[in-house]
Amino acid sequence: MPELWMPGAIRADVGDHAPCDTQYPPKAIGHITWDKNATAAKPIDLVPFANLQSYFTGGGVGMAPHILWNPFSGGFAQFYPADSRSKSVVDLAGGTRTNRAGKVVIQVEALFFPYCRVDGKVYATLADTPCKGWQQLQDWVTSWGVPQAWPMGHPTDFSPHRNEHVWETEGGWYGHSQVPENTHVDPGSWPAFMAVPKPPQKPVDEPFPGSGFFTTGRRSPIIAAMHARLVAVGCNHYASPANANVWGSGDERSYAAWQRKLGYTGTDANGIPGPNSWSKLHVPNV
Template sequence: MDTPGNPPRVTWHTTESPAGGSYFTSIAAYLIRVGAEPQVIYDPVTDQLGQFGPLTSSGRALKNDGARRTNREGKVNIQVEVLGKAASPWTKGFDPAAKPNYRKLIAAARAHGVPDVWPAGQPAATASAATSRNRTTWQSKGGHFGHCHVPGNDHWDPGAIDTSIVPGKAASGTDDDGGSSATKPSSATYTVKKGDTLSAIAAAHKTTVAALVKLNSLKDADKLTVGQRLKISGATATTPAKPSAQPLEPFPGASFFHGGRHSPIVTAMGRRLVAEGCGKYATGPGPNWTNKDKASYAAYQRKLGYTGTAADGIPGKASWDALKVPKS
């Protein structure tokens, strides 16, 4: 991209062809043949979704605006060719709830930071109305645009599509596949810096240690390397819990947990492990660190996604912070 410091956007096109499965492959082949590929082609009838290249790379479906390469505008410029005609907006009668691939496409745009707005307004309803191609808006605003909004271009597609559907709004309590969920996707990646902990990274990105462990296949969440890149996109963020009225016990260090340790911290930890469904106690828990505490903590580590020797039953800072042990 020529201007990766500019906001991310999606640019919507129509193929000016009929929609339906029989056209999907032939239109895709045509776009390749004439060198006018977007990143994505979508059929609203069959919910078929095709991708020509990475969403972070340039498409080829726009004309330049003089020396300005509009295909390469912004952090991303995800261009979508929708099978259909501008004169007959494809959103009429379109139900996103019945189109899982469409929802995934919108989720991908959000994951790249594209906001759910139309900075240049709703796409034009007719060719004669497609006169607003403001360069400042195009270059400085992130969100969704029609081909009709892009300076240097003369097409008026995608027509007067319904902007309550495209992109719609991220649903509260519903995941991107339409299922009921208390989670939502977070976006991008994160580069580990000196002093970072996984729990701090999770909190900053409104996700959980367990989600990051699973997404990145981490064997030991307490051993992060400076410069390590963590996937954040696709992690799930639960609705933040209300802060506990009771302060939390800070991590006492792994060396704290050994045979002979007697402390109310061990009791508080054990009670939290039981509350998480990981207690392996026949009686208790109590203040003495025992093999039952170790087995219970190992079960909790596995619940977080730790595998192999990483689930050794000895608390580390990331898992301890996630457990939220109340101060004794």
């Protein structure tokens, strides 16, 4: 099961947990805190992360999201577990329960306002920021089954685009500007989804284990795989198929035959594998 609390986030549980309406598809909602009104002509220093964390656990608890994200430092605070509703969007009586309409409805407030100033640099949009921690946040939200998609379009400006049918029927990411019953027009932008790193691919062939690996009595599935390859390439000088995973005189005779087949002579065909002859034998990775 995915983690209820995002790994690495400050856990600032405000209580008052409540279930979501799980008949709807899973969603995430992107917000910006927009706690100051700055302009290109008059930028304002970014409000400290601790101030917003205190706000959402104090006077602003009635508007707390799941996650407060600092895109400049990669820091996070979490106020509700993933499977609870949070309270960052307006929820009118009688309509879609906007804070609950999904298997999860994970709400993320990015610490940002247009033309905030950080270390002397001014940022017009959230996407302009370093977006530190976005991969970590994206991966956690995705682990809850939220598709990496924007059903109503990736936010690129501060204008509303709302469709209650899409909201109720399609999972994915939504901007606050796309949530029914709401009037806010944030977040204005959001970072693009990042590719999930692929796990390292196991080599097709077994890497050469070193000449010192091949000593009398050595037991290993690598030796068994080599044995099978030597037989397959017509270099079978084994007295018996028994103990195919144990290095012995039959392996040495058979490997010497393989070396001679490659054109090696004299001490270069002594039956002890070397890196070049091994690579050409294509022993399967075990």
